Amino acid sequence: MEANGAETAGLIGEGREAPEPGAIRRLHRKLSRGLAQYVATRRIRAKNREPLVSFTFDDVPDTALIHGAPVLEGQGARGTFYIAGGLCGRTEPDRQLISSPGCIELHRRGHEIGCHTFSHPDLQTLDAAALSMEIASNRAFFRELAPDLVLESFAYPYGRSSFARKLQVQACFRSCRGNRAGVNGGMVDLGMLRAMAIDYATDRDRVARAIDGAVGCNGWLIFFTHDVAPRPTWIGCTPQFLDAAIAYARGRGCEIVTVREGLRRIGALPTREGSESEAWHDGR
Numbered sequence: 413m414e415a416n417g418a419e420t421a422g423l424i425g426e427g428r429e430a431p432e433p434g435a436i437r438r439l440h441r442k443l444s445r446g447l448a449q450y451v452a453t454r455r456i457r458a459k460n461r462e463p464l465v466s467f468t469f470d471d472v473p474d475t476a477l478i479h480g481a482p483v484l485e486g487q488g489a490r491g492t493f494y495i496a497g498g499l500c501g502r503t504e505p506d507r508q509l510i511s512s513p514g515c516i517e518l519h520r521r522g523h524e525i526g527c528h529t530f531s532h533p534d535l536q537t538l539d540a541a542a543l544s545m546e547i548a549s550n551r552a553f554f555r556e557l558a559p560d561l562v563l564e565s566f567a568y569p570y571g572r573s574s575f576a577r578k579l580q581v582q583a584c585f586r587s588c589r590g591n592r593a594g595v596n597g598g599m600v601d602l603g604m605l606r607a608m609a610i611d612y613a614t615d616r617d618r619v620a621r622a623i624d625g626a627v628g629c630n631g632w633l634i635f636f637t638h639d640v641a642p643r644p645t646w647i648g649c650t651p652q653f654l655d656a657a658i659a660y661a662r663g664r665g666c667e668i669v670t671v672r673e674g675l676r677r678i679g680a681l682p683t684r685e686g687s688e689s690e691a692w693h694d695g696r
């Protein structure tokens with residue numbers, strides 16, 4: 413007992429001195445974030461026949477519509493665009509966010525619009541009521557734009573959440589995507605789908621290895637990026653890079669699917685379609 417007590421003290425502070433309240437809060441937040449990331453809370457065994465690859469876009473910059481969507485469509489594929497309605501139309505120093513008409517355009521062209529909260533907060537900073545408000549605001553925003561647009565898929569802003577907010581948000585959507593790299597295969601956590609970044613640090617070999625890995629285990633690989641432009645930001649990529657990644661995945665026998673379609677392929681969609689869809693509509 414003595415040894416354990418000393419270890420704990422060493423973990424959260426120096427020696428036996430009481431740790432600062434701020435330090436305890438930070439430790440609690442870190443532990444909670446780790447639990448959300450590593451403890452599977454909504455598990456399902458994937459039953460897909462073919463390896464799957466999804467291309468997803470977060471926030472979303474308008475170049476993802478201008479350059480990204482046509483690249484996908486050129487290869488007969490569609491993507492999932494996780495949009496925070498509160499960012500729509502905003503001009504930032506290094507990017508222009510998609511407009512409301514741009515969102516409708518994506519939807520009409522068969523792409524999936526996913527939820528990325530309304531104002532893009534770090535979920536760890538929200539209490540339950542604030543997260544409910546974020547989800548309700550984003551649903552209302554898109555319902556206003558297109559009544560037939562239902563947000564079924566969610567991506568965590570910054571890829572992270574507290575454990576409590578993860579449990580809350582996973583009850584409101586069919587799937588929630590994080591940013592922990594890896595292939596979704598075998599037992600999949602729908603509360604924190606894994607996803608690999610495509611950004612300044614991602615080269616073609618790395619993408620090819622990741623796709624090879626998905627093929628090797630018949631898994632589901634989800635990529636995420638932001639802008640798609642000839643001169644992308646550090647969290648985006650070029651149209652050529654995206655095109656090459658899609659072509660490689662195709663060449664390796666992968667199906668390119670939206671996240672919603674990926675869920676169908678792994679057998680995660682509910683059998684009682686009608687009653688479940690109502691729940692997503694109402695934001696419960």
Ligand SMILES: [Zn+2]
Pocket residue numbers: 470471528532568569570
């Ligand atoms: Zn984001």
